[in-house]
Amino acid sequence: MKWHFLILLIAFCSCGNSEKDAGDNLPVEIDFYAAEKKRIYMDELFDKIEVIPLETTPDCLLQDYPWIAGITDGNVLMKNDFVGACLFSRKEGRFIHNVGKKGQGPDEYILVGGTFCKEKNLMYANRGNTWIGINIETNKVEERVKKPYFTNLKIAGGVDNPYRLNDSLYMGYINNITGDIKYKIAVFNRNGEAVHLYPNHLLYPKKNQNEFIYVSGIFYRYKKNCVFIVVL
Template structure:
């Protein structure tokens, strides 16, 4: 009997120590300005890095583009105005084009940012302003359509392009951020099915007195961790867990500095304000990219020691715009975190031709200036 009471007491103590997720004191605080600013080295976050030379031929020439996805089998690189090219992850050999740019029955008009469903190997693209089409990576062919939700029932403000892309929650549901393109948008997130039927809305209680027409289309960052869904709104300071409501999970702490809603929406007019534009979370880190003084840098929060590290940017005239982790003379600026928790990005071939870099990285000798980009895959510390 005494043993049973001890077990009950132990369980009570364990339960009493568990804080609810929405307790404000439970927020992860990522101190942007109190954190250490330094020259980021790859060894700070990674055990190793591997490089993949993408095949270059007339069928898969890649122009300047920030869009990259890396799976356990494939590398997918996208041209901004048309052209999605699939390569073998191990060899870099060109495999096939995904879909086709154009106005034909199964062709697309544009591929939005962050439009790849890695869980199902499906790339989505805009067919019209009314719906998206999905292409299977294994075949390159169209496999599905998703209708863009109509929001007229809820208000009359949203433009058709106010929902530039979505995130697939499960086999039947999608979630999308609604751009506040006039400054008075009453919706923040919307959940819908493949037929465009709205299932749930998350209201937006932030507005501007004066209407604006912003040229920038936000998309937001979505990701699953331990089957929980999270969302980060570009240029804002909070990562939310998506439940019945949006539950704050982590916050970028500005040390008392207040940034207005207008400044966040019109961020391109305020280069002196530091804005976080995307996040990547792993078991050990919350990594992020940020913009400041018209330059882009990297940072990370170490969950174990609860410290934030921010790359010290070179903001001098002529310095490179994207400034990432340093490795053997290379500048590694991450673009994508895959399901294997690998941080991925690319380097343009012309940026590898200096004698200093070739001396440190002899494997790059033989690369030509007009070759396709070199992909890097960072294997993060566990």
């Protein structure tokens, strides 16, 4: 299928197998200027396109820059990091309910952000030093995960996107705005304790700890591999 071929191409360019030798995990340089340039149409990449007109009411207006956080067989999860998250029916686009609640109270979140786990129907939201995993259908908090930190700086060295590997472990991209942190990706448990660290091959020509660079990246699974892509 065209869609599967596209993902396979990204996976090949984006990650290495941890079981191979360290030499196989060296960064790959791609010269986009030297590459062939051509127009690519959507029907060359996708087998099917779904258009879902979403219901718009005062209860489900996400404003500004909403984006698709997750898609299940029956629902679509839309969210805006600073506003909240809404669940819609995938078939009719009907608004179902708001997912969780923004605030300072118990089981409320500061920012939506984070990631979505389709297997468990969990949306991870930011509560400062922890994430809460909210079931998008029942609106109940089912998981609490402490954030790992790798520096004393408030805006650097943390993990923004907890990707759920299994029932006990998570993976995340380390925010390395100063360039001093030698790790790129961390595997950690619910207590925020790192159990495995992957080296950082990114180059930082300038070091400025006062500038916030929000690069959380995207994790996804393809066959038996876990793939990570940095989104700039």
